[in-house]
Amino acid sequence: MGSPKHFVPHNYQAYCRDRIIDTPNIGLFLEMGLGKTAITLDAVKRLKYHYLQIVKTLIIAPKKVAESTWHTEGAQWLEFSELRFSFVMGTQAERIAALNTPADIYLINRENTQWLVEYYKHKWPFDMVVLDESSSFKNHQAKRFKALKLVRSRINRMVLLTGTPSPKSLMDLWAQVYLLDGGQRLGRTITAYRDAYFTPDKRNGQIIYSYALRDGADKEIYKRISDICISMRSADYLSLPELMYNDIPVMLDKPAAAAYKKLEHDMLIEVDESTITAGTAAVLTNKLLQLCNGAVYDEDGKVIELQSCKLDALLETVEQLGDEHAIICYNFKHDKDRLMQALSKTGKRVAVYEGEQQKQDWNDGKIDLMLVQPASCGYGLNLQRGGHHIIWFGLTWSLELYQQTNKRLHRQGQTHPVIVHHLIVKGGADEDVITALHAKDLTQEGLLNALRVRLRAAKQG
Numbered sequence: 001m002g003s004p005k006h007f008v009p010h011n012y013q014a015y016c017r018d019r020i021i022d023t024p025n026i027g028l029f030l031e032m033g034l035g036k037t038a039i040t041l042d043a044v045k046r047l048k049y050h051y052l053q054i055v056k057t058l059i060i061a062p063k064k065v066a067e068s069t070w071h072t073e074g075a076q077w078l079e080f081s082e083l084r085f086s087f088v089m090g091t092q093a094e095r096i097a098a099l100n101t102p103a104d105i106y107l108i109n110r111e112n113t114q115w116l117v118e119y120y121k122h123k124w125p126f127d128m129v130v131l132d133e134s135s136s137f138k139n140h141q142a143k144r145f146k147a148l149k150l151v152r153s154r155i156n157r158m159v160l161l162t163g164t165p166s167p168k169s170l171m172d173l174w175a176q177v178y179l180l181d182g183g184q185r186l187g188r189t190i191t192a193y194r195d196a197y198f199t200p201d202k203r204n205g206q207i208i209y210s211y212a213l214r215d216g217a218d219k220e221i222y223k224r225i226s227d228i229c230i231s232m233r234s235a236d237y238l239s240l241p242e243l244m245y246n247d248i249p250v251m252l253d254k255p256a257a258a259a260y261k262k263l264e265h266d267m268l269i270e271v272d273e274s275t276i277t278a279g280t281a282a283v284l285t286n287k288l289l290q291l292c293n294g295a296v297y298d299e300d301g302k303v304i305e306l307q308s309c310k311l312d313a314l315l316e317t318v319e320q321l322g323d324e325h326a327i328i329c330y331n332f333k334h335d336k337d338r339l340m341q342a343l344s345k346t347g348k349r350v351a352v353y354e355g356e357q358q359k360q361d362w363n364d365g366k367i368d369l370m371l372v373q374p375a376s377c378g379y380g381l382n383l384q385r386g387g388h389h390i391i392w393f394g395l396t397w398s399l400e401l402y403q404q405t406n407k408r409l410h411r412q413g414q415t416h417p418v419i420v421h422h423l424i425v426k427g428g429a430d431e432d433v434i435t436a437l438h439a440k441d442l443t444q445e446g447l448l449n450a451l452r453v454r455l456r457a458a459k460q461g
Contacts, residue, residue: 124155137175
């Protein structure tokens, strides 16, 4: 995405960075889009190379985030571009090789936490651990929590990152805070925490199904953890209503990358560089963008699914948003069908924008995730009361459609900064589109040049 720039933190980012440095165990409960990744990289670099306080840092994150987000963020800024990353993913042999590779930061997906602890046992080497999306450690009975608990005494610095520390109830806080302080603030057991701050709610005889907060318990909980947890929302720290952009890199797995490269190569080679016209360019880019999204139409209009990497990244993004509502933009009908099928399993209230009814329901807070086809999202459509996040699952070359869709939320009456998230397949046609959108260079010549570059690469490959 261009040459690295200098990282000049906002005041709140510098404050959070300094708190990580000054407070060995800390939770940053920052809304998605406030720059948790850059803040943490800044702190890690300073702790290792300026203050000599850490040696090896482990980041445990959702799979798609671990694969690409941290490394991509580091490459964007000159200050972090020399940090060495090792990706502890893939087969067991690949994970072990990654662990034996010299690096500053080791990244592993959360599903492999138990494996990592069992692999090292009493020789745990990571003196700093970052839990990206720490809410995935909220279950005190989960294997990943129990595994990390076993090596907690060997970790000198622990950082929790999430925008949704208690996605369902404050009961979700106990396990996460325990990983910070070993039970000092909220009790050494979940039972002690429950007895102190909750009362049985729904029950059947001796069987209790849920608990309700005692009066004033929420304020007492916040007070007890306030010295080691920072909570920030974009509305509190950014001028309103700012429009912000968050590029989310998507890494294709090996089979998907091979399939993408083959189809890209075959389609491009069919059209010689000298014969690429506006007509063929439109067809080619449409097909390549379909591939980035995971499925294509064959010659008979049948949908051929090739990969789910971007769909998986979307589900992780939705998880990170917690209770925040979001508009999800798609391009092709098969995108909509696959999105609806995947999102229906999240427990969220999902709808496709079709007209006035969905507009009203969205603005009334009755829809959590609304799928929108940009061409159907016309001028003057007011959606700003329903949320402030837009996720572009399928990108568009049309600058007008792109800007007008974002303006459905970023308009008068919006009370929060609007954050536009782009899901971008690394090495795919998505990168051509997002580069053009950022540069506002969506001329026909820009499209043709992008294809010619890909054609030359395809011939060399």
